[in-house]
Each structure stands twice: as structure tokens, then as C-alpha cells.
Amino acid sequence: MKGSAAYAFFVGLSFLMARPFSAQAAEITGKTGKETKKNGGLSFSANTKDPIFITSDHMEADRKKNTLIYKGRVVTVQGEMTMNSETLTAYYDPEMKQLRQVIAEGKxxxxxxDRVALGAKAVFNQKDQTLILTGNPVVRQGNSQISGSRITFYIExxxxxxxxxxxxxxxxxxxEEFKGKEKGEAGPEKRR
Known part of the structure; x- marks a missing residue:
């Protein structure tokens, strides 16, 4: 693998994994359009200084397509955060030496x-700073959970x-599971 491709991927992926995937002050919108705020702290975070380790059965770098593709039992680890998927595809901008998009697919x-996010597909967009989880996505912490057809995290x-x-x-x-975890955090609104 050429140095610039590896550099672009790892810098970009480290940014992806380092930013908080937070739903601390989430806006949960269903079909009815009603909103509930302060869902109770179903969040993810990582330290940007921690190294990223990726293992897979196969890795392919395609300089012409500006992609890196990991296939087969892909495991990405940074600090205390672990992401498993069947494939991981990174698209990068070679001129900017920057990641554009990462797509993790398959389980x-x-x-x-105790925080877990599950889905069939996760798409991280660098420009928009979004992470979109689809395919029966569920986010859990302890016994608390949120599910829908699509969960979008607006990272910034x-x-x-x-x-x-x-x-x-x-x-x-x-x-009760979130008491004392965030100073000044309000509880969820009552269900109607």
C-alpha cells in the first residue's frame, strides 16, 4: 500500500472514531413528527490520540478509485471502542489527503x-460530519434503547x-441508569 493512501485513510478513520457519536441531547423524530429531547445519554466517544487497529481477512487498496476496502470479519479498534462489520470501505480525496466517506456493511x-449500536450499514460522511445507521438500527446503553428505520448522528x-x-x-x-453520568443532564420528557 502506498504511503499517502494509508495516511489519508488512517487520519480520516481516526477522526471518525475520535469524534463523539452522541445522542446526549438527541432529537428523536418518529412518523408523527413529535420530538423528545434529552434521551438519557446513549453516546460514544474515543480519544483521538489512541491508535486505530484494523484486522480483516482481505484488504484491497485502489489508487485509481481512491478506495481502501477491508473484507471478511473486519474489526476496527480504537481505545475502548470496537466496531465489527463484514466490510469496510473508505473513500478518500487524494489531493486533500482527507477521508470523504467510510461505509461499514454487514452486521x-x-x-x-455498556453502549452498543447495531445495524446493517453505517455511513460516515466527513464533509457533513454525519454518521447514518440503517438496516434495523438500534442504539443501547444498559437496558435503555432507541430504534427506528434510520438513526442519523450529527457529530459536530x-x-x-x-x-x-x-x-x-x-x-x-x-x-436510573443515567443518574450521575452527566452533570446537569435533564431526564427524558414524559411519554404521552
Whole structure:
């Protein structure tokens, strides 16, 4: 693998894994358009200084297509965060030496402590600073969980939107699990 391709991928992926995937002050929007704020701290974070380790059965770098593709039991680890998927494809801008997009597909599972995010596909967009989880996505912490047809994390805005689609957004929050985790954090609004 050429140095600049590896550099662009690892710098970009380290940025992806280092930013908080947070739903601390999430806006949860279902089919009805109703909103619930402060969902109770279903969040992910990593340290940007931690190295990233990627293992897979196969890796292919294509300089003409500006891609790096990892296939087969892909495991990405940074600090206490681990992401598993069947494939991981990174698209990068060779002139800017910057990552454009990362797509993880097939049984995507991101874990950190007691926090877990599951889905069939995760798409990180560098420009928009979004992470979109689809394919029956579920985000869990302890017994609390949120699910929908699509969950979008707006990384720089520290918010998330869960969309319903054919089914409505489902949220189960156990406030006791989040007591003392965030100073000044309000609990979820009452269900109607």
C-alpha cells in the first residue's frame, strides 16, 4: 500500500472514531413528527490520540478509485471502542489527503463499555460530519434503547435523529441508569 493512501485513510478513520457519536441531547423524530429531547445519554466517544487497529481477512487498496476496502470479519479498534462489520470501505480525496466517506456493511456492531449500536450499514460522511445507521438500527446503553428505520448522528452538533419509516421510532429509557453520568443532564420528557 502506498504511503499517502494509508495516511489519508488512517487520519480520516481516526477522526471518525475520535469524534463523539452522541445522542446526549438527541432529537428523536418518529412518523408523527413529535420530538423528545434529552434521551438519557446513549453516546460514544474515543480519544483521538489512541491508535486505530484494523484486522480483516482481505484488504484491497485502489489508487485509481481512491478506495481502501477491508473484507471478511473486519474489526476496527480504537481505545475502548470496537466496531465489527463484514466490510469496510473508505473513500478518500487524494489531493486533500482527507477521508470523504467510510461505509461499514454487514452486521455492523459498535461497542464501548455498556453502549452498543447495531445495524446493517453505517455511513460516515466527513464533509457533513454525519454518521447514518440503517438496516434495523438500534442504539443501547444498559437496558435503555432507541430504534427506528434510520438513526442519523450529527457529530459536530452533538445530536441524533431517529426516523420511523414503516414503523414508528421506539425508545425505552431507564433514567436510573443515567443518574450521575452527566452533570446537569435533564431526564427524558414524559411519554404521552
Amino acid at each position: 455492523v456492531n459498535v461497542t464501548q463499555g 452538533q452533538d445530536r441524533a435523529v431517529a426516523e420511523g419509516g414503516d414503523q414508528r421510532v421506539k425508545a425505552t429509557i431507564f433514567p
